[in-house]
Amino acid sequence: MGKVQATTERVYPASPERVYEALADYTTVRPRLLPAQYSEYEVRAGGTGAGTQVHWKLQATESRVRDCLFTVTEPGRLTLVETDANSSMVITWTVSAAGPDDARVVLEASWQGAGGIGGFFERTFAPKGLNRIHGAVLDRLGDEIAQA
Numbered sequence: 001m002g003k004v005q006a007t008t009e010r011v012y013p014a015s016p017e018r019v020y021e022a023l024a025d026y027t028t029v030r031p032r033l034l035p036a037q038y039s040e041y042e043v044r045a046g047g048t049g050a051g052t053q054v055h056w057k058l059q060a061t062e063s064r065v066r067d068c069l070f071t072v073t074e075p076g077r078l079t080l081v082e083t084d085a086n087s088s089m090v091i092t093w094t095v096s097a098a099g100p101d102d103a104r105v106v107l108e109a110s111w112q113g114a115g116g117i118g119g120f121f122e123r124t125f126a127p128k129g130l131n132r133i134h135g136a137v138l139d140r141l142g143d144e145i146a147q148a
């Protein structure tokens with residue numbers, strides 16, 4: 001088994017605080033960011049930042065659906081960490097300044113992958129697929145910020 005990691009990032013014409021505020025809003029903003037691969041989205045506790053517990057199903061591939069139950073922590077300034085109770089997946093959202101009027105969001109997902117030949121294919125192809133899905137989320141975040 002080896003660690004599998006997928007990293008996606010975008011820069012937005014907004015303050016890091018504004019972008020972080022949008023990302024930390026699991027009740028109103030987050031559902032609007034989710035593409036078709038997500039279903040059964042539900043906030044089960046909290047709703048803003050640390051202490052939030054959120055459930056969704058992610059259709060990672062045609063035959064692979066992950067049932068996710070994430071708990072959110074805020075280990076540092078402008079950082080959200082989502083830890084899945086149903087797997088080893090951890091998703092980290094880091095927002096930072098990317099210039100005087102811009103914000104950079106780095107979205108990193110990691111998990112313990114399978115071993116053997118299956119693990120090889122997982123490490124090779126899963127990050128690409130997840131980056132496409134997360135790219136769609138980040139594109140929608142850009143639309144959300146532009147409307148605010």
